Amino acid sequence: MDAIKGHEDKSETRAEFVQALEARLGCEIVVTGTDVAVYCRDWHGDIQSDAVAVLRPRSTAEVQDCVRAAIDLGLQVVPQGGNTGLVLGAVPDAPDRQVVVSLERMTKIRSLDADNFSAVVEAGIVLEDLKEKVAQEGLYFPLALGAQGSCRLGGNVATNAGGVNVLRYGMTRELLLGLEVVLPDGSLFEGLNCLRKDNRGIDLKQLFIGSEGTLGIITAVSVKLLPAPEQVATALLALGSLEDAITLYRRARRQCCDLMSAFEFMPPIAFELAKEGMPDLVLPMQAEYPAYVLMELSGSGLVDIDDLMVRFVEFAFEEGLALDGVIATSQAQARNLWLIREGMNEGQAKRGKHLRTDISVPLSRMAEFVSEVEAKIGTEMPDAICVSYGHVGDGNVHLNVLPGSRGDVDEQIYCAKQIANEVLDRYNGSISAEHGIGRLKKDDFSQRLTDVHRRLLESVRSAIDPALTMNRGCQIDL
Template identity: 60%
Template sequence: MTSPVAPDISELQAALVRRLGATSVITDVADQQRYCRDWHGDVTTGAVAVLRPDSTQAVAQAVRACADLGLAVVPQGGNTGLVLGATPDDPQRQVVLSLERMNRVRQMDPDDFSAVVEAGCILQQIQEAADDAGLFLGLSLGAEGSCQIGGNISTNAGGINVLRYGMARDQVLGLEVVLPDGTILDALGSLRKDNRGMDVKQLFIGAEGILGIVTAVSLKLYPRPEQIETALLGVDSLQSAIALYRRARRDCCDLMTAFEFMPPAALMLAREALPSLTVPIAADHPGYVLMEISGSGLVDIRALLEQFLENVMNDGLMHDGVVAASRAQAANLWKIREAMNEGQAKRGAHLRTDVSVSLSRLAEFVEQAEERLRQAFPQCLTLSYGHVGDGNVHINVLPPVTANAVDREQIIHDAKDCINAVIDEFHGSISAEHGIGRLKRGEFEARLSEPRRHLLVAIKRAIDPHLMLNPNCQIRLDT
């Protein structure tokens, strides 16, 4: 990727404008800023240019132009990632390629329960388009009003509906991808059963743009749920929440779509972010579960939930609870979960983790991790919450509000090492749903077995021999 004499940036920018047109190339530093800053605003870098193609052919043309100029390409969706996977780290040699102008729903097929959408489509817009057609997309994230489906697929996003519908990978029927040499892989079929050898689209799901740029996706859809019931429940502990989850999986079957655990501090943080927020349950429970079941057709979802809650209340698995009586009340309950994250952000830079262990050991893992954090960082607020039912938990560490930037950085670094050590003991994952990006690359590489490393390097070099796409993301390779 390097040339003996690096061209001046202004020359590179002029060349990109000549090849791609002024409307597709952003060179002004101020205009580039929102593309070169991570979601939380912790990191701001720069780029030679920001490219904004509006079609698959234009993406291919942009990739070829960058290859000719010796520039690396950092693909970017809605820029809502949390691991710096879409943030350039070499402003003199990299461009950002934004998919935001590729935002068309190409096809919505109610009979096939599928849709074909371009990579720049906002997730919420796809959800709404599916809803208008009487369909439902199983992927749902806190950032769904900003994130783009191409980024969701490239990071294999998770979200709140994983219990029932699976990760982003499970929503994909086909992909359209621009490869590092500018050729276009068209694998946009909507077949549910296609056993013609290896499923090559899987290479690009979760690859964070290091092998190709996703430009369109064929998505699996479901019948639109006509009944959705949401409840906020008070429990004794995370262990009680897991016992409640096991019971819910048995009694509510596959109708359960979400099961979120929150500690008492979550309510405090939510109120800090939204002082007007109504929390319709006592604030003195050791833990809280936000549970949702949904369905359509002949099943009476409300009756099912009420009978389930009566049974578990009688059995002592919960002691208090509230069931939303309307969509507005349900939205208010979910605001607690969302505002909790805003409350953490208001307290300044802090450690955000995204880890997973076997569900059977989740409570034990959290207990050990929290105890070690209490011993090492007694001055910090530790917050453990997550999807529970899929073994995914976020153990976040918030330094004191009075801590300066240097002290915060040290706490974040040391607390991460502390949690990762416990993760290793439990044979868990340092990234359950956020990906690796650049932020977790060192942790990822340190835990790679040699056979897996060999395979990943071989695949990268075979598809992208010049290391042109998203260099330094996931694995660092030298030319």
Template identity: 50%
Template sequence: MLDEAMRFFDDHGALTQPGDQERYATDWSRDLTGTAKVVVRPRTSADVAAIVRHCAQQGLPVVPQGGHTGLVGGATPSKDGTEVVISLERLNRVREIDPLNFTMTVEAGCVLEAVQAAAASADCLFPLKIGAQGSCQIGGNIASNAGGVNVVRYGMMRDLILGLEVVMPDGQVWNGLKKLRKNNTGYDLKQLFLGSEGTLGIVTAACLKLFPKPTQIETAFLAVASPTHAVTLFGRARRDLADLLSAFEILPRHGIELSLAAVPGQRDPLATASPYYVLMEASASGLVDVRALVERFLEGAIEEDLITDGTLAATSAQSAAFWQIREGIIEAQAQHGRHLRTDVSIPISRVARFLDDTHAALARTEPNAVSLAYGHLGDGNIHFNVLPPAGLDEADRVAMLYRCEATIFAEVDAAEGSISAEHGIGSVKRRAFLARTPAMDIDLMRRIKSAIDPGGTMSPRRIFE
């Protein structure tokens, strides 16, 4: 019976050998690895539907996978070798760009960077911008409700989707591929799949919202004395810049130093060191003078002692270099081996206190660990990460990182925040999520899951036990 089940997959680009499966079985961070029963790579929505129907009939669990850059283990197969990984990488066509409607319809396996380029070729902007954009896919962005650096202006993936096509757990195809901005006909079903992490169905195509491509982009790298100064500066930026602020990141000095050391060829943008920095961007199309707005904002910020130094990018290459320093922090962390990555959300007005309290708590409990907090201050999303000291064996390292995570999450709870801002729950955050989520929320989520996937074959043990 099972041989017959496996023969079916041969027609869908099946990979069964461990060597061929490696990048599908091990996640981006290389912290998580599993074994797939088989990896299949369908080319069309109809093929995805046929595979899912077949798996449902055979009782085989399936796990959809995009670029495998998710950081919570949602797309990594389990270790027991029972799960069928369905890679969407060959569903990568741009089906339509409609510049008058400011929409584009793409298949789930399109790489985010390719989607951005296709939008730009029609003089439009698809604004999702994240560090993994060269490898992550639209389907993965939808399933994890990705955020990134432009959320302050354009919202998360949930805000960028008008319609979806989804293969349901029984193999039926739900066609919700609408191009409408207003559609109040019953429940908004597409929202169920946004952020569902592959547990309710497989997204095969999406209609994305586009925006006018900015003709002016101003990027500033600013020195600030403290997180409190950064938060006050943010409020001023939103008001002074006519709501044209598109990114507002906070970076600590230590993060800049790690990035400069890890990625060769980078230069410190400012001559003197500062405890913290803000990397911000304002952009617009049309007749508004963004440069003048930013210069006036910076004059006001200097007068109010909110910034101590700063520079505006003179060219797009310089702007890219500023962003490279920010992304280099992720690279630098990866070079340190196993470390703690968190992705927490705090009300913006409480971020400064949260940072101070959490640094103090970690200094008390784990004085040898290095804490490194940076991220999307403009939407309250901080990556509070910890690098363990060198020389610990693996078991001690992991135990220390668990303790640090518990300390950070306790501070998140005290600040009425969330333990996952944009990465989701997957398998890695499941216990922490279940421990602090009200019983009624879990009950409602479980009822949705069992109504849509009564056989429980879609990404089992992700989000829930």
């Protein structure tokens, strides 16, 4: 595995730091030695770094103690949730002067108000655990990610995570009511409330959503909840092209309206990759069509979701858009269909290092964009494999590239990224639709900032963290 380089290991200084941290915070909070490694690698295992120590507080007050201890010792703080991010936002890059503050022990649901459809939750709770616990009360938290079994809510907020339900429920930003944040000086921003309407001036919580730990450590979150959907219908449809997928989405958006909760597109290689990632996976059809759509409708009350799905799929066949397809008749079958989408990510990971992009373009130009990028990469890198998939409803494309056997892997990844970004700029798209900037995309982000945009970002960060204690090296350099 590669390591983040550029900082000399000063072991004596580290030992002194560790001794001071343990004396001040206690050995129960301070993790050192070989146990630090797991907190200092990226999710895919491509990067391995190090840190002076990992601090594992159990309460907001202990988070404050950790930050103040770091300040007094002249150390920088790297906040961390589940460490499932894909842009190195929570991976330390200055091993001799950074500590990781992990929120993994702060997992309580402080309160749940079913009548107000809200909950106050500590930031270290695993997303899937939160979803399961509110479901026991007949409620639903709609954020849905492939990593939901290991990602943590604070990290979801800090990165403004997206996922498969954005087209109906929005990004994480739209699902929040309030935040509690430990600031870079150790003080506490107490912004937790469960009000839908609160127009008392500037909404300060918005500063911390998507800040990737550069402005403070999110310790608790007030979230919006919804009635749990009583009916869910899932279908996998085969189509003739990505253009047909866009056309089908337009029709579904009008005919199924706000009852559509997911609309994902996949290429035929998705089936092959899914089997590589999950060998026991049962595939419901052959990978013999140019494009596939995985769609989901959900709702409660008097609406017949199953009938709506059947009628829409019939319409898709009548219009010649759907060439083959299957509608799940049980929760197990629906889960199996979603495993194709999740398994293709596992399969890509098993093939080794590759380019992972997180791009957004206007929905009306998505098919055109994918076609142009794949053609350019095919011309310049003929043995590379493009794997384009994503969220049709919000214009988010994960255009990944698996390097070929000829040439250096890192050089191929760099070349493919340059091609994708060059085309993306002409489409006025974004290099980060949902994963954030972190350290991985910092240079590409910086190159695309206008002077005014940069000045505003630097001003906000300098005002809140003038000493650059929080996650220095993430997003932008100051």
